[in-house]
Amino acid sequence: xxxxxxxxxxxxxxxxxxxxxxxxxxxxxxxxxxxxxxxxxxxxxxxxxxxxxxxxxxxxxxxxxxxxxxxxxxxxxxxxxxxxxxxxxxxxxxxxxxxxxxxxxxxxxxxxxxx
Amino acid sequence: xxxxxxxxxxxxxxxxxxxxxxxxxxxxxxxxxxxxxxxxxxxxxxxxxxxxxxxxxxxxxxxxxxxxxxxxxxxxxxxxxxxxxxxxxxxxxxxxxxxxxxxxxxxxxx
Numbered sequence: 001x002x003x004x005x006x007x008x009x010x011x012x013x014x015x016x017x018x019x020x021x022x023x024x025x026x027x028x029x030x031x032x033x034x035x036x037x038x039x040x041x042x043x044x045x046x047x048x049x050x051x052x053x054x055x056x057x058x059x060x061x062x063x064x065x066x067x068x069x070x071x072x073x074x075x076x077x078x079x080x081x082x083x084x085x086x087x088x089x090x091x092x093x094x095x096x097x098x099x100x101x102x103x104x105x106x107x108x109x110x111x112x113x114x115x
Numbered sequence: 116x117x118x119x120x121x122x123x124x125x126x127x128x129x130x131x132x133x134x135x136x137x138x139x140x141x142x143x144x145x146x147x148x149x150x151x152x153x154x155x156x157x158x159x160x161x162x163x164x165x166x167x168x169x170x171x172x173x174x175x176x177x178x179x180x181x182x183x184x185x186x187x188x189x190x191x192x193x194x195x196x197x198x199x200x201x202x203x204x205x206x207x208x209x210x211x212x213x214x215x216x217x218x219x220x221x222x223x224x225x
Binding site for chain 1: 149151156157158159160161164204206208210211212213214215216217218
């Protein structure tokens with residue numbers, strides 16, 4: 001069964017460093033998303049991406065964050081200068097037609113720890 | 116702004132019982148509602164998706180209902196098993212994002 005794959009599963013980084021979280025969405029999907037979950041809290045929307053551009057973003061997704069689809073298979077989230085409060089589980093998701101129409105499939109997550 | 120609430124926050128029931136998890140949402144203008152399962156420290160597994168025009172969906176021992184007008188959804192689990200122990204998340208889809216509830220942490224006692 002097709003699945004969303006995220007790497008690495010766990011990343012530890014020093015405050016102020018840049019990190020790139022990687023995702024391989026399901027191959028025929030067109031809509032891509034990043035969400036995050038701080039320990040013990042809700043899963044929160046960060047950004048949606050369609051047709052090589054951001055279609056929607058939350059107030060969390062500030063100038064420190066960026067997304068990219070560098071080739072036909074990968075979808076990345078970059079955090080330019082990490083803060084302690086960026087420590088969270090980051091989930092990538094994809095859907096065929098956008099979450100308003102079809103089911104969203106999530107990856108297993110990348111646990112980011114900023115020290 | 117959409118708010119999704121799940122009650123109870125935690126639930127423990129003996130194995131074999133049927134149970135109901137509740138979800139409420141403040142904005143009824145949703146396109147769909149999705150139930151997910153999350154095991155500790157793991158990702159989100161989609162269980163059921165109900166489109167806004169539908170009233171319910173079933174998959175095996177799971178049945179999810181949707182009442183848009185009252186802003187409610189329920190997830191019914193029949194004949195619970197220890198393997199059902201997990202956190203169950205309710206999420207409303209609209210435009211280009213999903214808004215999640217905080218989840219119900221379910222523990223099935225063997």
